[in-house]
Amino acid sequence: MAQNNKKKDANHAYWHANLRLMAGLLTIWFVVSFGCGILWVDDLNQFHVYGFKLGFWFSQQGSIYTFVILIFVYAWRMNQIDKAHGVDEQE
Amino acid sequence: MSAQLLTYVFVGLSFALYIGIAIWSRSSTTQEFYVAGGHVHPLANGAATAADWMSAASYLSMAGIIAFEGADGARYLMGWTGGYVLLALCLAPYLRKFAKFTVPDFVGDRYYSQTARLVAVVCVIFISFTYVAGQMRGVGVVFSRFLEVDINTGVVIGMGIVFFYAVLGGMKGITYTQVAQFCVLIFAFLVPAIYISIALTNNPFPMLGLGSTMANEPVYLLDKLDGLTTELGMTAFTSGNKSTLDMLFITAALMAGTAGLPHVIVRFFTVPRVRDARISAGYALIFIALLYTTAPAVAAFARINIINAMDGLQYAEAPQWFGKWEDSGLIAWFDKNGDGEIQYRGGAAMSPATPAFAEGRGVSGERLLTNQPTANDNELYIDRDIIVLAHPEIAQLPNWVVALVAAGGLAAALSTAAGLLLVISTAISHDLMKKTFRPHITERQELRYARMAAAVAVAVAGLFGIYPPGFVAEVVAFAFGLAAASFFPVILLGIFSTRMNKEAAISGMLTGLVFTFGYIVYFKFIDPASNAAAHWWFGISPEGIGTLGMILNFLVAFVVMNLTPPPPQHIQDLVQDIRVPQARHALT
Numbered sequence: 001m002a003q004n005n006k007k008k009d010a011n012h013a014y015w016h017a018n019l020r021l022m023a024g025l026l027t028i029w030f031v032v033s034f035g036c037g038i039l040w041v042d043d044l045n046q047f048h049v050y051g052f053k054l055g056f057w058f059s060q061q062g063s064i065y066t067f068v069i070l071i072f073v074y075a076w077r078m079n080q081i082d083k084a085h086g087v088d089e090q091e
Numbered sequence: 092m093s094a095q096l097l098t099y100v101f102v103g104l105s106f107a108l109y110i111g112i113a114i115w116s117r118s119s120t121t122q123e124f125y126v127a128g129g130h131v132h133p134l135a136n137g138a139a140t141a142a143d144w145m146s147a148a149s150y151l152s153m154a155g156i157i158a159f160e161g162a163d164g165a166r167y168l169m170g171w172t173g174g175y176v177l178l179a180l181c182l183a184p185y186l187r188k189f190a191k192f193t194v195p196d197f198v199g200d201r202y203y204s205q206t207a208r209l210v211a212v213v214c215v216i217f218i219s220f221t222y223v224a225g226q227m228r229g230v231g232v233v234f235s236r237f238l239e240v241d242i243n244t245g246v247v248i249g250m251g252i253v254f255f256y257a258v259l260g261g262m263k264g265i266t267y268t269q270v271a272q273f274c275v276l277i278f279a280f281l282v283p284a285i286y287i288s289i290a291l292t293n294n295p296f297p298m299l300g301l302g303s304t305m306a307n308e309p310v311y312l313l314d315k316l317d318g319l320t321t322e323l324g325m326t327a328f329t330s331g332n333k334s335t336l337d338m339l340f341i342t343a344a345l346m347a348g349t350a351g352l353p354h355v356i357v358r359f360f361t362v363p364r365v366r367d368a369r370i371s372a373g374y375a376l377i378f379i380a381l382l383y384t385t386a387p388a389v390a391a392f393a394r395i396n397i398i399n400a401m402d403g404l405q406y407a408e409a410p411q412w413f414g415k416w417e418d419s420g421l422i423a424w425f426d427k428n429g430d431g432e433i434q435y436r437g438g439a440a441m442s443p444a445t446p447a448f449a450e451g452r453g454v455s456g457e458r459l460l461t462n463q464p465t466a467n468d469n470e471l472y473i474d475r476d477i478i479v480l481a482h483p484e485i486a487q488l489p490n491w492v493v494a495l496v497a498a499g500g501l502a503a504a505l506s507t508a509a510g511l512l513l514v515i516s517t518a519i520s521h522d523l524m525k526k527t528f529r530p531h532i533t534e535r536q537e538l539r540y541a542r543m544a545a546a547v548a549v550a551v552a553g554l555f556g557i558y559p560p561g562f563v564a565e566v567v568a569f570a571f572g573l574a575a576a577s578f579f580p581v582i583l584l585g586i587f588s589t590r591m592n593k594e595a596a597i598s599g600m601l602t603g604l605v606f607t608f609g610y611i612v613y614f615k616f617i618d619p620a621s622n623a624a625a626h627w628w629f630g631i632s633p634e635g636i637g638t639l640g641m642i643l644n645f646l647v648a649f650v651v652m653n654l655t656p657p658p659p660q661h662i663q664d665l666v667q668d669i670r671v672p673q674a675r676h677a678l679t
Contacts, residue, residue, distance in 0.1 A: 011670070014670075014671065015671075029176045037342075038165075038339055039335065039339070041331075045329070051301070051302035052301070053313070059168070059169060063172075064168065064383055064384055065384070067173055068376050070176050071369075071372055071373035074180055075366070075369040075370040078366070086675050087674070087675055089364045089672050
């Protein structure tokens with residue numbers, strides 16, 4: 001029974017580390033797309049970067065670059081978290 | 092060689108390649124037929140997912156929509172890529188750990204209910220068929236425009252090719268053909284874009300060319316385009332017309348819909364490990380982003396080139412391509428002031444907005460129309476599909492580049508069609524036959540059913556392509572709304588809540604589905620005249636209503652879940668199990 005509870009707690013810790021990482025990344029996901037790309041697009045358009053209005057850039061390109069980075073950060077961090085909790089897939 | 096001949100050569104070569112791959116990668120077990128044996132390399136799966144995902148709509152239509160809508164086009168750019176973040180973080184790794192064959196498999200097992208499985212099967216078949224009909228039509232259109240064969244002959248040739256590698260090869264054949272198709276379509280999309288980017292901005296990277304200065308004057312390209320569009324009385328390119336709320340809802344529906352589309356989800360059943368599923372989504376999005384960050388550049392370049400090429404042009408002196416696209420009905424000109432010169436301004440040139448051609452020619456030789464002229468000065472109708480199809484010709488690119496476009500369009504349409512057909516055949520042979528009606532069939536029999544279902548699905552899809560039901564174009568975009576309102580919430584809650592039970596899943600799915608379906612059918616078919624912002628609930632267009640359907644699904648599920656008993660212990664254990672990539676081992 002004690003063994004079982006210990007396993008439960010360990011899985012719990014792993015799951016919470018996962019949820020924390022997800023929450024952080026999904027916040028960035030929301031801010032760049034719905035925030036910078038749609039809600040604040042007019043305010044950001046007052047700034048110019050290179051030949052782009054900033055809001056326009058976020059909505060047409062910047063958010064997409066960010067999405068790619070988010071997935072790679074997630075994959076990389078999750079591999080670390082898997083290892084740290086001893087649940088990584090071994091060959 | 093002429094562009095026509097080169098087109099035949101490129102299309103022929105690409106088809107030979109697909110058939111060769113199909114013969115090399117035949118499937119002999121259901122495991123191979125459904126999920127390619129579960130050992131596709133994550134990089135290959137990424138490329139296959141990208142081709143699976145990028146359809147005729149992404150390849151042929153999206154740049155055109157952005158060219159004419161400017162900033163509003165962002166809903167497609169963000170919606171059809173942002174969904175991959177949801178997929179990678181919230182769905183793919185857990186579904187991979189679950190290790191079954193289909194989305195209804197997950198719904199049926201997780202919710203320990205044949206009813207839930209059947210609802211899911213119906214959703215899968217409905218979503219996939221509406222989507223595939225558009226692809227087969229796309230195949231026909233590309234054939235008829237570029238190879239001057241009859242549209243129906245084009246559809247039949249396309250069916251033959253898909254039949255060959257989907258029925259023979261199953262998921263294994265489809266996966267490796269899709270990898271090849273991705274290479275073809277991305278090459279065909281990027282080469283003309285790079286050519287045009289260099290011509291307009293001296294920058295060989297179109298995604299950066301969009302932010303560069305013009306090659307022949309020290310003005311930023313986007314400022315130049317804003318100036319041109321405003322001058323002609325059109326909405327400035329970098330400004331939008333849609334309300335902020337509608338943009339939010341449409342983008343959210345496209346994102347959640349992308350993550351909930353069955354043919355995309357099943358691709359993540361084909362990789363060996365959970366960690367591969369995560370990284371594979373990343374590779375897929377890189378491949379997709381190559382096209383999606385180039386598309387807005389192509390759109391802006393095309394808008395500039397079209398304005399420069401067409402406004403003030405004497406019809407009698409119009410280049411050959413103008414007549415060709417006028418003949419196919421994608422361009423129409425209404426000489427309102429009778430000066431023989433094309434005037435391109437803001438607003439629709441005619442009413443109704445799409446041209447209806449009459450017999451005979453006008454004074455300057457243009458095709459006559461039965462439409463009424465509108466009060467504004469605009470004389471030109473341009474179909475948005477022309478951007479990708481005709482832009483290489485308008486920009487006077489070399490023949491071999493013009494010829495690439497057809498091969499790319501066919502790769503985009505065929506790869507998506509194959510992915511969808513596989514999902515349909517799996518839903519029938521696995522979820523309906525094996526799991527519901529005929530649980531005792533052997534693996535060989537199941538595989539035979541799978542091939543038969545794939546063959547029938549190809550034939551039905553082809554019929555849809557030859558006799559397109561009027562609703563197809565209207566409905567394709569809504570496949571996303573339906574996926575968002577039905578699958579996304581039940582899969583998400585199935586993973587992230589151990590308390591989620593079958594009562595909540597079934598009632599939530601049905602609520603989301605019926606609501607979204609009803610709203611779309613009302614505004615698109617029952618009372619299309621009232622399809623305007625003033626009549627929409629909260630100003631949300633039918634395109635974005637899937638988001639509201641999804642919210643309702645979540646709410647209903649939450650309430651029902653708390654009023655009904657929790658799921659049995661073995662289901663709660665199953666949920667705990669899919670959350671962890673592998674059972675705990677000693678730390679090393």
